[in-house]
Amino acid sequence: MKGLFLGVVACVALLGCGDSGAVGDSCDTEADCQGGLCITGGSFPDGVCTPACDTDVDCPEGFSCISRSGGICLPNCAEEQDCEDLRGATWQCREESLQAGGGNRLVCIGD
DSSP: OHHHHHHHHHIIIIIOOSOOOOTTOOOSSGGGSSSSEEEEETTEEEEEEEOBOSSGGGSOTTEEEESSTTSEEEEBOSSHHHHHHHHOTTOEEEEEEBSSSSOEEEEEEOO
16 A cells, blocks of 8 residues: 555656646536636636635735736736647637736636
């Protein structure tokens, strides 16, 4: 049993096997995410783990709080390739409205 546990730990730690449920990871249900939401469908192919947010301060570094689904954190981007590298070809770098403070930000989204 100890060997199996160590094998799983090594797989996750060294090889990055599977999604960890961190913000920005793919998901099917909220159980796949570490204490956040799983937003699926439409603009979120393969789902995305995210905390609810009111401002950018509620999001991890490199993410912005945009005004979708009541405020969610999505990864910032500068160009299409950033999103394709992060989530695949169905995700694009788009300008979205910030949840608070007005203005827009380029983020990875799947629509």
